[in-house]
Amino acid sequence: MTLTPFFRVKDLRFRYDENWVLDGLSFEVREGEILGIIGPNGSGKTTILRVLSRVLIPQEGEVHLQGKNLLALSQKEIAQIIGVVPQDTYFPFPFTVGEVVLMGRSPWLSNFGFESEKDLQIASQAMALTNTFSFSNRLIFELSGGERQRAIIARALAQKPQVMLLDEPTAHLDIGYQIEIYDLIKKLNAEKGLTLIIVAHDLNLASDYCDRLLLLDGGRIYKMGSPKEVITEENLSRIYQSKVLVEENPVTGAPRVTLLSKLMSQSTERSNRVS
């Protein structure tokens, strides 16, 4: 069976000012996969998500969403297909969790007017899936980081999207919440058939949870493939300019990265030499 790619990105180049942040990217995202985007700071990870959701329009190249040029779609049509979970959301005013999740229905609503029974139902389902229903009446800035991130995921789910883009969804969360968010991502993928593109800063989580990884370096694709193909000592030490140890995670079988301190590895080398 040949699948039409969900996203097809061809020769994409984008710059904010003089320097190309994305410098000639071509890749495809398959329907139903979890794709992780990894790479050092400033390699263009977040910019890819912005281009895919058409917040930014690339100077060169094309993005096709389900076979259609992204530029031919309206912002509303895009929002009916793509849900985005930003890294951090700042709320200057007191909205309740329920109100925030219902905003996810916006792409399906006209200007004025109120949400229908069906909209409420979809929002409730999104909150049930993300385990946020119990605090739907609390204010969004009363929540802990993990609860808030789940509420924002619920908002994206309320869009009834076919693909969800997540920008470092666990950036400010402790390990318990990190696993919770990634388990939720896996569940959405398995149960809802949602395609997911995750900008990940934690290589081990990306390796454990993603079907494929895209390793970026300086706005170009350094390597794209399965975690085993991408997460190698050779690739990582070159891209991140640091010593790493890659071994197999005994539980998941995925590659596992251990960072090695430059100081400590020097001293081990020295002690090895002495003995």
Added chain:
Amino acid sequence: MKVLTLKKWLITILLLVIILIVTIIFCSFQGSADIKLKDLLEIFSNSPGETWWNAKAVILLKVRLPRILLACMVGGALAVSGVVLQALLRNPLADPYILGVSSGSALGAIIAILLGLNITIGSLPSIPLFAFAGGLLTILFVYHISKIHRKISIQTMLLVGVVTGAILAAIIMFITSIAGPHKVQGIIFWLMGSLSSEEYPMVAIVSFYVIVGILILLYHARSFNLLVLGEESATQLGLDVERAKKIAFIGASLITGAAVSVSGLIGFVGILIPHVMRMIIGSDHRLLLPAAGLCGSIYLIIADTLARTLMAPTEIPVGVITAICGGPFFIYLLRKKRTIFY
């Protein structure tokens, strides 16, 4: 899950409309001339012509009522404008005057006072006309400077607005310092803000601008919920952000300009009412915007009635009342609700 429904919307708006009407009626009978509710019945049941009828009817219908209606429009405009600009700038400190519209209007009015102009267009006096023109020019200036690559930058707009306001304020100070004592009095009186001595044609024109402006903003109220999330998230939720920003900026500026040109600078309504209403009914702009408008109307009508009756026949500047009554109440609310607010 508690969410905004049509029923909740209708009940809240209806309740506020009733309070507004009661306030208008009640305040119409407050004042130095003693007019009672029963006089009203006689005014309408008796035929005109008798002298006592004339005096009371004139005070009620030609002095108090236009003033109250004007307070209604100005208060509503300032509160709605405050709500919209706070959402647009994502800043709880924003008020209708933050982008310089008020200073532009003030400069226009002061030029009219200084030149002693008596041009009227139609039946409109020159001071409000000049004030409105000044406000309009300032809006256009700030708007065009803030446009970079055909997009409005919110941060730039805030800075340009504040700086433009400061420049205009400096020019106003300069003019005031060199104007003769008689004219200075007129300038200061205008700057303090007042709702007195406006006639029906003026009230009608201001009402037109304010009501049309508020209806347009109300129609886009859900967009302002999304703007609060920031431009990137709003775009990703399907909003045409550039269009929403334009509507918010131009709509809020126009109703502010219309209000300021007839009332001068009445402070506090535009920042106090939006926050108080958010604490009471929440942040959903579909309800917040009209509710704040109605509440702003009620608040300014009461404040203006106090201003003209408390020390009658001397009139207290209405801005003094809005700040002295509203400020402490606001601080009280902040203290009481501070665990869940901001």
